Structures are given as C-alpha cells and as structure tokens.
Amino acid sequence: GAVVSQHPSRVICKSGTSVKIECRSLDFQATTMFWYRQFPKQSLMLMATSNEGSKATYEQGVEKDKFLINHASLTLSTLTVTSAHPEDSSFYICSAIGRQHNSPLHFGNGTRLTVT
Amino acid sequence: ILNVEQSPQSLHVQEGDSTNFTCSFPSSNFYALHWYRWETAKSPEALFVMTLNGDEKKKGRISATLNTKEGYSYLYIKGSQPEDSATYLCAFIIQGAQKLVFGQGTRLTINP
Numbered sequence: 001g002a003v004v005s006q007h008p009s010r011v012i013c014k015s016g017t018s019v020k021i022e023c024r025s026l027d028f029q030a031t032t033m034f035w036y037r038q039f040p041k042q043s044l045m046l047m048a049t050s051n052e053g054s055k056a057t058y059e060q061g062v063e064k065d066k067f068l069i070n071h072a073s074l075t076l077s078t079l080t081v082t083s084a085h086p087e088d089s090s091f092y093i094c095s096a097i098g099r100q101h102n103s104p105l106h107f108g109n110g111t112r113l114t115v116t
Numbered sequence: 117i118l119n120v121e122q123s124p125q126s127l128h129v130q131e132g133d134s135t136n137f138t139c140s141f142p143s144s145n146f147y148a149l150h151w152y153r154w155e156t157a158k159s160p161e162a163l164f165v166m167t168l169n170g171d172e173k174k175k176g177r178i179s180a181t182l183n184t185k186e187g188y189s190y191l192y193i194k195g196s197q198p199e200d201s202a203t204y205l206c207a208f209i210i211q212g213a214q215k216l217v218f219g220q221g222t223r224l225t226i227n228p
Contacts, residue, residue, distance in 0.1 A: 043220040102148055104162030
C-alpha cells in the first residue's frame with residue numbers, strides 16, 4: 001500500500017528556535033498534503049492544506065507566519081514551526097492524497113514536538 | 117462550523133463479542149465519509165471510503181454503513197479480537213471542499 005514517511009518522529013527544542021518536519025510520499029504522487037495537529041484527548045485538527053506548487057491554505061486561527069508549509073514537489077511537504085514556544089508542543093501529523101477520485105488519506109507516523 | 121461527532125468516546129469489549137459505534141455528521145452537502153483505524157505507535161490506516169447513501173462496505177470482520185440523509189455512519193466489528201484494539205476515526209468531506217474534518221474518535225479496547 002501507499003507509504004508516507006514523516007520525519008522526525010520526536011523532537012525536543014528550545015524556545016525561540018525553529019523546527020522543520022518533513023512529510024514524504026514514498027511510492028505515489030501526492031497532489032495534496034494535509035497537516036494536522038492533535039491536542040491531548042482531542043481529534044485531529046486540520047492546520048493547513050497544501051497543493052504541490054502553490055501556497056498552502058491555512059485554517060482559521062492557524063498563523064501562517066508561525067507554521068510555514070512548503071509543498072515543493074509531488075512527494076515532499078514540509079512544516080516549519082518558527083520561533084517555537086512551549087504552547088506549540090503537540091503532536092503533528094501529515095497525510096497525503098493522490099490523484100484518484102475519492103482515494104483515502106495516507107498518514108505519516110506523526111511528530112511529537114516538545115518545546116522547552 | 118462542521119461538527120463530526122463520534123460515540124462512544126471509549127469502549128471496552130470482551131474478546132469474541134461484537135460491537136458497533138457511530139459517526140454523526142452534517143447531512144447537507146455531503147461528499148464522502150472516511151473511516152480510519154489508528155493503532156498506538158502506528159499511523160492511521162484507511163478502512164473505508166463511503167460516498168453513496170445506503171453504502172455498506174466490508175473488510176474481514178469489520179463493516180460500515182452510511183446514511184447520508186440523516187447524517188450517520190455505523191462501524192461494526194464482529195467477533196472482536198485483541199488486535200482490533202485501536203482508536204477508530206471517522207472523517208467527513210463536504211461537497212466542494214478538499215479537506216476532511218475528523219471526529220474525536222472511539223477508543224476501542226478488547227479485553228482478552
């Protein structure tokens with residue numbers, strides 16, 4: 001089946017630094033990638049939708065200057081958390097979808113970010 | 117604001133028993149409903165993509181039904197096994213939008 005690789009799986013950083021998370025589709029072309037965040041005991045919250053070669057569409061309340069998303073190719077999207085604060089500590093997970101109509105999402109394994 | 121509700125939030129079932137849980141979603145402008153299984157330390161895995169009212173899909177011991185007119189989907193697991201323990205997520209896509217809105221999930225634990 002389709003594989004999405006997300007890296008790193010776990011990262012600890014200091015306040016004020018930036019962290020980049022990569023999401024790669026290994027065996028299919030991901031026309032669209034989604035970035036989600038999960039707060040404890042809550043559902044996956046969509047942060048942004050990115051289409052290859054165009055600017056990401058951010059959900060209401062998500063700061064685009066803080067969470068930079070780049071989808072430079074059909075197999076790679078990156079999320080950069082800039083000037084991280086402790087409240088950015090969370091679980092971030094990406095998913096990708098191919099061209100086929102009504103195909104399911106393929107998820108990465110997620111990244112646990114801890115900002116100290 | 118799109119609201120996708122799953123119930124119950126958690127469920128404990130004895131091995132061998134059958135179980136089911138619900139996903140409720142807005143009945144207007146329906147496009148598709150997805151079900152995913154999310155096991156601990158793994159990535160969510162797609163179970164079903166459902167698009168038509170009255171759809172019924174099956175994968176081994178797991179099946180799902182869809183009622184778009186009243187806005188709900190049921191997921192059934194027959195003869196539960198310990199490996200069925202996971203969080204089951206449903207996600208709704210509205211017509212014209214590209215994004216999936218997820219419910220909170222039902223955390224299922226199978227007791228041996």
